[in-house]
Amino acid sequence: MKVRDDLILISSSDRNGGIGKDNALLMRIPEDMRHFREQTVGQTVLVGRKTLETFKDGKPLPNRDTIVLSATPGYGVEGAQVAADLKALFDLLEAVKTRIYVIGGASVYRDLIGFCSRAIITRFDAEWEADAHLPDISQETGWICLDAGDWKDSEKGIRYRIQEYIRHTPQDPHQ
Numbered sequence: 001m002k003v004r005d006d007l008i009l010i011s012s013s014d015r016n017g018g019i020g021k022d023n024a025l026l027m028r029i030p031e032d033m034r035h036f037r038e039q040t041v042g043q044t045v046l047v048g049r050k051t052l053e054t055f056k057d058g059k060p061l062p063n064r065d066t067i068v069l070s071a072t073p074g075y076g077v078e079g080a081q082v083a084a085d086l087k088a089l090f091d092l093l094e095a096v097k098t099r100i101y102v103i104g105g106a107s108v109y110r111d112l113i114g115f116c117s118r119a120i121i122t123r124f125d126a127e128w129e130a131d132a133h134l135p136d137i138s139q140e141t142g143w144i145c146l147d148a149g150d151w152k153d154s155e156k157g158i159r160y161r162i163q164e165y166i167r168h169t170p171q172d173p174h175q
């Protein structure tokens with residue numbers, strides 16, 4: 001298992017890296033929802049069991065191939081594949097031809113950030129109480145911010161910007 005060019009983390013966080021509370025998102029803004037849809041429709045998404053359960057009727061998002069991570073014995077959900085651990089997940093990914101988005105939640109971001117080559121993070125210019133957080137990508141090794149994004153005002157009045165990070169692979173000086 002190693003960093004994959006097709007594996008992209010996508011998330012939204014507040015100023016403190018907060019992404020959720022009580023198994024729900026901290027904030028939904030239409031612009032971010034649209035951006036998420038545009039990125040992920042027609043692609044494959046990787047999601048944790050708890051986040052999947054927050055989707056409408058507990059079902060996978062439409063028009064995307066879904067792989068759910070769950071080690072719960074016998075767990076299954078219609079319209080999705082299930083991986084019980086990272087080895088099973090990477091075996092399933094061998095057959096995937098689309099881009100693959102890691103869409104959370106917190107434990108899935110933690111487990112998979114080390115294998116992602118890109119990260120697209122919507123930053124809200126706000127602070128909320130949170131019990132789920134994104135790893136601080138600026139503290140993770142090998143990432144650089146490719147695009148810090150311009151601050152915009154959302155319809156809801158919250159400022160946000162969309163940042164893009166890529167994994168920086170230093171050139172081997174002996175090559």
Ligand SMILES: NC(=O)c1ccc[n+]([C@@H]2O[C@H](COP(=O)([O-])OP(=O)(O)OC[C@H]3O[C@@H](n4cnc5c(N)ncnc54)[C@H](OP(=O)(O)O)[C@@H]3O)[C@@H](O)[C@H]2O)c1
Pocket residue numbers: 010011012013018019020021022023024025026047048049050051052054069070071072075083084085086103104105106107108109111132
């Ligand atoms: N702002 C955002 O961008 C964003 C995006 C998504 C989610 N969220 C928020 O994040 C929070 C949920 O995060 P969470 O960490 O509590 O839950 P989660 O990551 O959605 O799901 C956790 C579950 O996924 C399974 N899992 C995770 N890693 C696994 C692994 N390596 N192997 C096998 N199974 C694995 C386990 O399921 P089993 O217990 O069945 O084994 C685990 O209990 C919510 O508040 C949600 O709204 C925010």
